[in-house]
Amino acid sequence: xxxxxxxxxxxxxxxxxxxxxxxxxxxxxxxxxxxxxxxxxxxxxxxxxxxxxxxxxxxxxxxxxxxxxxxxxxxxxxxxxxxxxxxxxxxxxxxxxxxxxxxxxxxxxxxxxxxxxxxxxxxxxxxxxxxxxxxxxxxxxxxxxxxxxxxxxxxxxxxxxxxxxxxxxxxxxxxxxxxxxxxxxxxxxxxxxxxxxxxxxxxxxxxxxxxxxxxxxxxxxxxxxxxxxxxxxxxxxxxxxxxxxxxxxxxxxxxxxxxxxxxxxxxxxxxxxxxxxxxxxxxxxxxxxxxxxxxxxxxxxxxxxxxxxxxxxxxxxxxxxxxxxxxxxxxxxxxxxxxxxxxxxxxxxxxxxxxxxxxxxxxxxxxxxxxxxxxxxxxxxxxxxxxxxxxxxxxxxxxxxxxxxxxxxxxxxxxxxxxxxxxxxxxxxxxxxxxxx
Amino acid sequence: xxxxxxxxxxxxxxxxxxxxxxxxxxxxxxxxxxxxxxxxxxxxxxxxxxxxxxxxxxxxxxxxxxxxxxxxxxxxxxxxxxxxxxxxxxxxxxxxxxxxxxxxxxxxxxxxxxxxxxxxxxxxxxxxxxxxxxxxxxxxxxxxxxxxxxxxxxxxxxxxxxxxxxxxxxxxxxxxxxxxxxxxxxxxxxxxxxxxxxxxxxxxxxxxxxxxxxxxxxxxxxxxxxxxxxxxxxxxxxxxxxxxxxxxxxxxxxxxxxxxxxxxxxxxxxxxxxxxxxxxxxxxxxxxxxxxxxxxxxxxxxxxxxxxxxxxxxxxxxxxxxxxxxxxxxxxxxxxxxxxxxx
Numbered sequence: 020x021x022x023x024x025x026x027x028x029x030x031x032x033x034x035x036x037x038x039x040x041x042x043x044x045x046x047x048x049x050x051x052x053x054x055x056x057x058x059x060x061x062x063x064x065x066x067x068x069x070x071x072x073x074x075x076x077x078x079x080x081x082x083x084x085x086x087x088x089x090x091x092x093x094x095x096x097x098x099x100x101x102x103x104x105x106x107x108x109x110x111x112x113x114x115x116x117x118x119x120x121x122x123x124x125x126x127x128x129x130x131x132x133x134x135x136x137x138x139x140x141x142x143x144x145x146x147x148x149x150x151x152x153x154x155x156x157x158x159x160x161x162x163x164x165x166x167x168x169x170x171x172x173x174x175x176x177x178x179x180x181x182x183x184x185x186x187x188x189x190x191x192x193x194x195x196x197x198x199x200x201x202x203x204x205x206x207x208x209x210x211x212x213x214x215x216x217x218x219x220x221x222x223x224x225x226x227x228x229x230x231x232x233x234x235x236x237x238x239x240x241x242x243x244x245x246x247x248x249x250x251x252x253x254x255x256x257x258x259x260x261x262x263x264x265x266x267x268x269x270x271x272x273x274x275x276x277x278x279x280x281x282x283x284x285x286x287x288x289x290x291x292x293x294x295x296x297x298x299x300x301x302x303x304x305x306x307x308x309x310x311x312x313x314x315x316x317x318x319x320x321x322x323x324x325x326x327x328x329x330x331x332x333x334x335x336x337x338x339x340x341x342x343x344x345x346x347x348x349x350x351x352x353x354x355x356x357x358x359x360x361x362x363x364x365x366x367x368x369x370x371x372x373x374x375x376x377x378x379x380x381x382x383x384x385x386x387x388x389x390x391x392x393x394x395x396x397x398x399x400x401x402x403x404x405x406x407x408x409x410x411x412x413x414x415x416x417x418x419x420x421x422x423x424x425x426x427x428x429x430x431x432x433x434x435x436x437x438x439x440x441x442x443x444x445x446x447x448x449x450x451x452x453x454x455x456x
Numbered sequence: 457x458x459x460x461x462x463x464x465x466x467x468x469x470x471x472x473x474x475x476x477x478x479x480x481x482x483x484x485x486x487x488x489x490x491x492x493x494x495x496x497x498x499x500x501x502x503x504x505x506x507x508x509x510x511x512x513x514x515x516x517x518x519x520x521x522x523x524x525x526x527x528x529x530x531x532x533x534x535x536x537x538x539x540x541x542x543x544x545x546x547x548x549x550x551x552x553x554x555x556x557x558x559x560x561x562x563x564x565x566x567x568x569x570x571x572x573x574x575x576x577x578x579x580x581x582x583x584x585x586x587x588x589x590x591x592x593x594x595x596x597x598x599x600x601x602x603x604x605x606x607x608x609x610x611x612x613x614x615x616x617x618x619x620x621x622x623x624x625x626x627x628x629x630x631x632x633x634x635x636x637x638x639x640x641x642x643x644x645x646x647x648x649x650x651x652x653x654x655x656x657x658x659x660x661x662x663x664x665x666x667x668x669x670x671x672x673x674x675x676x677x678x679x680x681x682x683x684x685x686x687x688x689x690x691x692x693x694x695x696x697x698x699x700x701x702x703x704x705x706x707x708x709x710x711x712x713x714x715x716x717x718x719x720x721x722x723x724x725x726x727x728x729x730x731x732x733x734x735x736x737x738x739x740x741x742x743x744x745x746x747x748x749x750x751x752x753x754x755x756x757x758x759x760x761x762x763x764x765x766x767x768x769x770x771x772x773x774x775x776x777x778x779x780x781x782x783x784x785x786x787x788x789x790x791x792x793x794x795x796x797x798x799x
Contacts (some may be wrong), residue, residue: 416776422641
């Protein structure tokens with residue numbers, strides 16, 4: 020008998036609601052079964068890890084819970100613990116953080132001026148935001164260009180005319196470039212712009228700053244680099260190096276691919292020499308050897324020397340990361356740009372770099388995280404980064420004997436910054452992804 | 457990391473030898489005066505010798521030597537730029553002109569004086585190396601330490617002394633190299649090494665901070681002489697004189713009974729003891745002979761005190777470090793401190 024709708028007694032017209040899955044196939048139970056207990060090997064590994072984690076937590080928790088936050092010295096901490104019937108190592112002595120957090124963060128920066136590094140940090144974040152997040156209006160990039168000079172002025176103090184004159188010098192160069200660009204070859208215009216800037220900084224700069232400061236004195240209290248310390252020192256060195264090394268690294272990577280042998284070989288030698296020597300040796304060079312070669316009596320600021328060395332070091336690594344990105348671009352992209360009649364700089368700016376940088380993002384951010392943590396190496400040349408400050412604090416009569424509390428605090432600080440960088444990198448990768456998700 | 461640091465240290469230790477002749481011009485005093493402050497190399501953190509208080513002021517026995525020299529030159533003991541230098545970089549920092557003087561618990565040795573081209577101007581602390589062990593180890597003499605593991609600071613005379621001592625006694629040991637005092641404490645307390653060696657003053661200070669000090673004992677043997685003194689560069693004797701006599705002024709002041717409290721009063725009139733008058737500048741003009749003000753030594757004593765006051769303030773029995781004067785007492789009281797006369 021043919022099956023027709025006539026002789027079927029029941030036709031379902033709407034879909035049944037899906038049934039509740041069995042308990043073992045849903046929610047937490049499913050997750051645990053799939054992720055933790057999917058095979059015998061996984062069950063054993065889960066058990067081992069869970070045991071270790073719980074053991075660790077049980078051991079650590081009382082130490083944290085009994086932590087003393089208010090005390091004047093380690094001996095005082097122990098006395099408070101003893102009053103509570105606890106042994107000297109049964110509770111952490113976080114009072115050292117309460118007492119010295121400002122030194123771990125700012126070093127020996129004058130306490131009444133703490134607002135300046137804080138403001139500089141906010142200015143830096145404000146300046147870097149338009150670069151980091153494409154949804155912000157592009158006109159804010161002018162602010163980004165001015166922010167580093169503002170940070171410089173806030174951190175070191177002195178006359179406002181110094182950063183303003185630097186800005187003027189850069190503007191002169193830019194004006195010359197734009198003015199000549201239309202009339203003569205761009206490369207010659209660039210050389211003219213550089214020459215005019217060099218002329219300004221060599222001859223006009225010092226008198227201008229002096230004259231302006233004498234006529235309209237605007238200055239804030241100067242702070243010597245020696246007084247920088249703690250996390251602020253690491254951030255100053257790390258962030259300056261990050262900001263400066265990226266453009267330098269891009270130029271180096273392009274130079275290494277150049278067809279002009281002089282440029283190409285200079286870039287190769289620079290990159291290989293810098294990469295071939297450990298950072299610590301460059302830091303020792305910055306601290307000690309440079310002084311032999313400078314004329315006697317010149318004292319070129321140590322922190323500045325370190326920033327330059329770290330920047331050059333990071334730039335060499337960034338250049339290699341970006342070279343990887345450049346190499347990964349299909350040849351057709353270069354050829355396509357050429358066939359459109361784009362000049363070298365046009366094709367680099369519009370076609371090559373946007374794609375190459377996108378590929379290089381994880382590598383670049385990885386470099387930056389490494390660089391940020393490498394700033395702690397300056398402790399070996401006697402600069403007081405967070406670790407250096409912690410060592411000095413450990414030597415004071417009050418806190419001699421404190422150990423883990425300081426390092427936990429420093430570790431947390433670094434973790435927050437590095438984790439934020441890592442998350443931003445993920446965000447950037449996702450927002451730049453052009454393939455099908 | 458450590459290997460790299462040490463390799464760099466070796467490299468840099470050789471550098472000053474090659475370059476010392478060309479690097480630094482003679483008149484350090486003029487440079488210091490022009491800079492407006494004394495660049496003084498200090499320890500990055502050693503209990504009692506150099507450590508920052510919660511206001512960020514460096515304090516300690518070595519720090520007060522820097523302050524004394526600044527007081528002599530500028531009449532103001534605050535005109536010092538403290539430059540923390542590590543054990544590995546201190547001599548290069550001095551030779552390269554990064555610092556004007558070094559007051560960083562530096563042991564005066566033959567090779568450091570001659571080969572490394574430093575000038576030690578005197579001794580501000582007599583120390584000696586000792587050993588600390590847990591009581592549980594059941595050791596009562598350093599001669600029983602055969603086959604133990606020892607926590608030892610790298611780049612210091614400490615390291616070399618242990619090697620010499622054990623070789624001399626025909627014993628073996630396993631060194632655990634460490635970079636800082638705090639790290640050493642932690643390694644020792646966690647049992648990574650059986651023995652903790654270092655300057656006896658430091659051992660006593662460390663032991664006092666342990667959670668259970670009574671579980672540890674400092675062995676009686678002192679295996680080395682550690683005369684710690686301030687140093688300056690080779691080749692500028694005028695500068696050397698200023699630092700040397702600033703230190704001598706501290707010691708002489710204690711011997712003559714001049715303190716930060718009574719110096720002003722003693723300088724007000726001529727005393728029976730002519731040396732006090734010469735020291736305080738009320739008779740003769742010793743200051744002019746080293747290019748300083750007449751009252752240079754008085755300023756030192758009013759601003760930092762005499763040697764005894766400095767000692768008691770930073771490492772004496774009333775501090776957490778709690779050291780007796782011992783060999784660091786004046787020669788008149790059975791110690792070794794002895795200053796040539798101010799004449």
